Amino acid sequence: MRFLRLLFIVLLAIVLVAVALANREMVTLNAFPVNLDAYLGGKWSVELPLFMVIFLAVAFGMLAGLIWEYLREAHVRREARNRSAEVARLEREVGSLRERHANPRDEVLAIIDRPKGTGTDRPVTTANPASGTTLPAAR
Structure with a gap:
């Protein structure tokens, strides 16, 4: 690619000198x-x-063409800047929601997320399960 660029510049220079x-x-x-x-x-x-x-x-x-295109595409750059700010805001919101809802974990998710090859078939239990994550006691 660098060779092609250099070749183009040399050919352009030759044409410009010939015109001059x-x-x-x-x-x-x-x-x-x-x-x-x-x-x-x-x-x-x-x-x-x-x-x-x-x-x-x-x-x-x-x-003149450069200035014309810069002015013509100003609304596209403004929209891209607004969308970028919106994406950043939504990513922050998703991150905060993930942190807020990551704990406490229930036992089903702990079983699914347990690494394979631990050798145990019993579920991994958490020390203090959150309310509403366990079944009620038998009567």
């Missing part, structure tokens, strides 16, 4: 039409090589 060498003529870039700059005063034009005008136009277009 083929378009070295000086051109006048006017900010306003010829008749309008007489009313505004000052010189509103600059002489640049043609390749520089091309590169600046491409760079300006990329910058």
